Amino acid sequence: MTDAALPLQPDAASVERPKSQSTLSRVVQYTGLRMIAMLITIMIGVYLTIIIANMGGHVDNIRKGYIREQVALSVGFNDEFKNMTSEERRAHIDKLVALQEKRMGLDQPFLLRSFSFLWGAMILDLGWADNMSSDSGSRQVRNIILERLPATLLLFSTSFLINFLVGIFVALYLSRNYGSRLDRLIIGLAPTSAAPSWFYGLFFILLFAALLGWFPFGGLVAAPPPESIINYALSVLNHMVLPVIAIFFSSIFLGIYGQRTFFLIFSNEDYVDMARAKGLSDRVVERRYIMRPTMPTIVTSLALSIIALWFGSIILETIFNWPGLGRLFYLAANIFETSVIVGSTVIYAYLLGLTVFFLDIVYALIDPRVKVGGNQGGHV
Amino acid sequence: MTAFRRTLSALSQYPSAVAGLAIIAAMVLFSIYIVVAIPYSEAIILWRGGEGVWLENPRTAQPKWVNLFPGVNLPETMILGPAGESDDASVKKERQVVSEEMTDVITTFTFDYTADAFPQEISLFLTSEHERKRPLVSLTWLTPDGREIRIADVTVEGPVTVRFSQEEKLERRLDGVRPEIGLFADPASDAEDPTPLKGTYQLSAAGLIFEDDADVDARLVVYGQVYGLAGTDHLRRDLMLALMWGMPVALAFGLLAAVGTSVSTFIVAAIGVWFGGFVDAAIQRITEVNLILPVLPILIMIGLFYSRSIWVMLAALIALSIFSSGIKTSRAVFLQIKESPYFEAARAYGAGNFRIIFLYLIPRLIPTLVPGFVVAIPSFVFVEATLAVLNLGDPLLPTWGKVLSDARVNDALYQGNYYWVLEPAALLLVSGLGFAMVGFALDRVFNPRLRDL
Numbered sequence: 001m002t003d004a005a006l007p008l009q010p011d012a013a014s015v016e017r018p019k020s021q022s023t024l025s026r027v028v029q030y031t032g033l034r035m036i037a038m039l040i041t042i043m044i045g046v047y048l049t050i051i052i053a054n055m056g057g058h059v060d061n062i063r064k065g066y067i068r069e070q071v072a073l074s075v076g077f078n079d080e081f082k083n084m085t086s087e088e089r090r091a092h093i094d095k096l097v098a099l100q101e102k103r104m105g106l107d108q109p110f111l112l113r114s115f116s117f118l119w120g121a122m123i124l125d126l127g128w129a130d131n132m133s134s135d136s137g138s139r140q141v142r143n144i145i146l147e148r149l150p151a152t153l154l155l156f157s158t159s160f161l162i163n164f165l166v167g168i169f170v171a172l173y174l175s176r177n178y179g180s181r182l183d184r185l186i187i188g189l190a191p192t193s194a195a196p197s198w199f200y201g202l203f204f205i206l207l208f209a210a211l212l213g214w215f216p217f218g219g220l221v222a223a224p225p226p227e228s229i230i231n232y233a234l235s236v237l238n239h240m241v242l243p244v245i246a247i248f249f250s251s252i253f254l255g256i257y258g259q260r261t262f263f264l265i266f267s268n269e270d271y272v273d274m275a276r277a278k279g280l281s282d283r284v285v286e287r288r289y290i291m292r293p294t295m296p297t298i299v300t301s302l303a304l305s306i307i308a309l310w311f312g313s314i315i316l317e318t319i320f321n322w323p324g325l326g327r328l329f330y331l332a333a334n335i336f337e338t339s340v341i342v343g344s345t346v347i348y349a350y351l352l353g354l355t356v357f358f359l360d361i362v363y364a365l366i367d368p369r370v371k372v373g374g375n376q377g378g379h380v
Numbered sequence: 381m382t383a384f385r386r387t388l389s390a391l392s393q394y395p396s397a398v399a400g401l402a403i404i405a406a407m408v409l410f411s412i413y414i415v416v417a418i419p420y421s422e423a424i425i426l427w428r429g430g431e432g433v434w435l436e437n438p439r440t441a442q443p444k445w446v447n448l449f450p451g452v453n454l455p456e457t458m459i460l461g462p463a464g465e466s467d468d469a470s471v472k473k474e475r476q477v478v479s480e481e482m483t484d485v486i487t488t489f490t491f492d493y494t495a496d497a498f499p500q501e502i503s504l505f506l507t508s509e510h511e512r513k514r515p516l517v518s519l520t521w522l523t524p525d526g527r528e529i530r531i532a533d534v535t536v537e538g539p540v541t542v543r544f545s546q547e548e549k550l551e552r553r554l555d556g557v558r559p560e561i562g563l564f565a566d567p568a569s570d571a572e573d574p575t576p577l578k579g580t581y582q583l584s585a586a587g588l589i590f591e592d593d594a595d596v597d598a599r600l601v602v603y604g605q606v607y608g609l610a611g612t613d614h615l616r617r618d619l620m621l622a623l624m625w626g627m628p629v630a631l632a633f634g635l636l637a638a639v640g641t642s643v644s645t646f647i648v649a650a651i652g653v654w655f656g657g658f659v660d661a662a663i664q665r666i667t668e669v670n671l672i673l674p675v676l677p678i679l680i681m682i683g684l685f686y687s688r689s690i691w692v693m694l695a696a697l698i699a700l701s702i703f704s705s706g707i708k709t710s711r712a713v714f715l716q717i718k719e720s721p722y723f724e725a726a727r728a729y730g731a732g733n734f735r736i737i738f739l740y741l742i743p744r745l746i747p748t749l750v751p752g753f754v755v756a757i758p759s760f761v762f763v764e765a766t767l768a769v770l771n772l773g774d775p776l777l778p779t780w781g782k783v784l785s786d787a788r789v790n791d792a793l794y795q796g797n798y799y800w801v802l803e804p805a806a807l808l809l810v811s812g813l814g815f816a817m818v819g820f821a822l823d824r825v826f827n828p829r830l831r832d833l
Contacts, residue, residue: 041668041669041672042672044669045669045672045673045674048673048678049673049674049677049678049681052678052681052682053681053685188396190816190820191396191812191813191816191817191819191820192813192816193816194755194758194759194762194812194813194815194816195758195762195808195809195812196759196762196766198766198769199762199765199805199808199809202784202788202793202801202805203805205793206793206798206801206802209793210793210794210796210798217793217794304705307671307672310674311674311675311676311677314676314677314680314770315676315766315769315770318769318770319769319788329677329680330770333680333684333770333771333772334771336684341677341680341681341684342681344677345674345677345678345681348674348677349672349673349674352671352672352674353672356671356672
């Protein structure tokens with residue numbers, strides 16, 4: 001960790017300066033490389049998902065069922081086939097289905113087909129749902145999922161931002177006053193993060209919805225939805241309070257604990273004492289000499305916490321009836337809607353991949369030791 | 381052993397760790413006791429036996445200790461009879477000869493009712509011994525203030541259950557008030573908000589038998605609103621069973637998952653560091669892929685498509701966590717000690733790669749494994765609960781997660797059955813905290829850098 005002392009070495013900094021002319025191109029190159037790496041990672045994840053889901057032949061069944069339905073519909077609506085007896089018609093349908101399956105490659109071995117599934121999943125061509133539809137009436141899995149995505153993004157990005165900002169500021173405050181009563185209280189509370197957010201959600205529903213009646217039990221907006229946009233937004237906010245508090249409570253103390261510890265470790269470095277001795281104000285010391293070198297570690301732990309958040313969404317949304325991706329997954333799981341389950345898993349893989357990719361870039365930008373474009377990538 | 385003792389004495393300086401250790405020890409002892417007292421197969425029979433096993437329990441009854449709160453006085457379940465089986469003075473059975481062919485077998489149940497709320501349900505279980513002519517039983521209710529209410533007349537063929545709440549004529553006779561309320565209501569109280577009349581009630585079941593050897597036996601169950609130390613669920617099951625058996629299940633699941641993931645992660649990290657080069661790079665890349673694998677969705681898919689047995693879930697969970705982010709931290713430490721001279725010595729005398737990895741490299745770092753391992757246990761316990769709440773719990777075993785799941789599905793929070801959620805949740809929280817507190821303290825003991833902070 002001592003090489004974080006870069007700010008004190010003017011020679012090293014000035015040696016590097018001439019190189020920074022091509023910073024932009026190096027950032028682009030680095031970003032591009034990370035993006036390709038992340039796409040490959042997502043592809044492997046999606047491929048594994050397909051293999052797991054297809055072990056029982058479920059993906060095949062989605063496609064075959066869809067083909068049969070389409071063929072039966074087109075035969076049923078076609079006047080040319082009206083005079084056929086039902087047996088003739090069935091034979092005709094079977095023939096057409098076999099043709100279609102051959103056309104879509106379902107008669108090929110799974111290994112070959114799995115790659116075509118993979119391609120479909122990567123371009124989000126996720127197939128059709130049998131028993132679910134989006135609120136707008138579409139049966140396309142992509143539409144069903146995309147319709148739910150905003151609710152999930154709203155809830156989790158809000159909680160994430162609150163957690164991040166509160167975490168950093170409280171951790172800084174505690175590292176400044178460490179050993180104080182508040183410090184010891186919050187550190188003592190760190191083990192409470194062993195329980196996931198849905199668990200605290202239950203308690204908060206009990207306390208604030210059932211006993212006190214301050215907030216609704218769950219859902220996205222009041223029913224019927226308010227007409228004016230402002231009232232609608234207020235209603236959504238009101239419904240968001242409990243899930244956000246649940247997420248906040250389940251992760252904030254551990255987050256503060258971790259960040260505070262890093263701040264303390266870095267504020268014991270010699271260069272910090274040196275900066276103080278120079279007479280720099282506390283604020284400047286904190287910003288330039290403590291937070292800067294701590295940021296990469298914090299970003300890494302953030303990446304992990306966001307990933308945990310995404311997974312937690314399935315059950316948290318179920319507990320709070322929040323109409324997002326997680327609740328969709330739960331509903332699909334309950335009625336064995338395989339296409340939606342696989343589709344949601346693919347979307348989760350994308351969300352995780354994008355999160356990690358984004359944080360990777362942030363990491364490279366803020367870590368003074370990782371030189372953008374160099375071959376040591378992010379640690380995430 | 382001395383290292384162990386040193387760790388213990390270091391831990392004893394943290395009050396939270398002492399509390400955590402006490403919780404863990406209590407849990408382990410209790411788990412051993414419960415597994416011995418109620419064996420696995422018996423627990424499953426009790427939990428999955430259906431209503432037959434729990435027929436005499438009230439539904440979704442609160443635990444008895446709610447009566448300790450001021451102003452709460454809910455009735456307990458009363459089971460009276462059959463006469464003769466218990467020398468209970470409250471059940472009397474006498475035979476009166478009415479005529480040559482007919483004898484009256486009168487069973488009288490006498491009981492005191494002192495609760496401030498009405499019972500949940502009243503049932504009378506009748507059995508008879510007869511050859512051809514079925515006995516006719518007429519039931520009469522006598523309230524403390526001397527009113528006599530006719531309940532019903534029943535012919536008894538085999539075992540018959542009279543559920544008072546389903547007697548429509550009785551309800552009509554009580555002016556449309558539900559029988560379990562109407563029979564106990566104080567006539568002086570407000571009809572909108574009736575209160576029970578306290579005092580001695582009597583139910584007489586007069587069975588008219590038409591054969592000399594015939595007989596009628598009756599048993600009265602006045603279902604209360606409280607039951608046992610933990611209450612009951614919607615299937616009348618005693619929650620105590622699930623809460624008690626949930627503990628060994630949670631411990632076993634958490635321990636096995638934590639051991640499985642941390643040991644396998646550790647070994648993989650050690651192998652990667654020792655061999656270096658291609659192996660190390662491959663392990664690093666796999667870890668990056670594994671990090672973005674949606675673990676919970678995959679577990680849910682496995683539960684849906686293959687098996688939802690708790691042990692299959694455990695295996696899948698461990699398999700998915702081998703290449704977890706823990707590899708990175710272990711790797712950093714392994715890299716440091718790999719340069720120690722004694723590895724060179726080992727190689728010089730011709731030790732094989734795996735001998736070095738398993739006998740020299742890994743044992744050296746086991747202490748760093750311990751804190752993470754202890755902290756991981758509660759998170760796996762909660763994974764089990766999470767799966768159960770998603771309806772993917774083990775189909776047989778009673779677990780805390782299953783209780784929470786049942787409570788959620790039956791809208792316990794909306795209907796005010798808070799005990800149903802709070803009891804398993806409190807146990808989950810206490811056990812989770814126990815392990816987490818010990819783990820946090822261990823982390824400080826083994827990582828001296830944190831000790832002063």
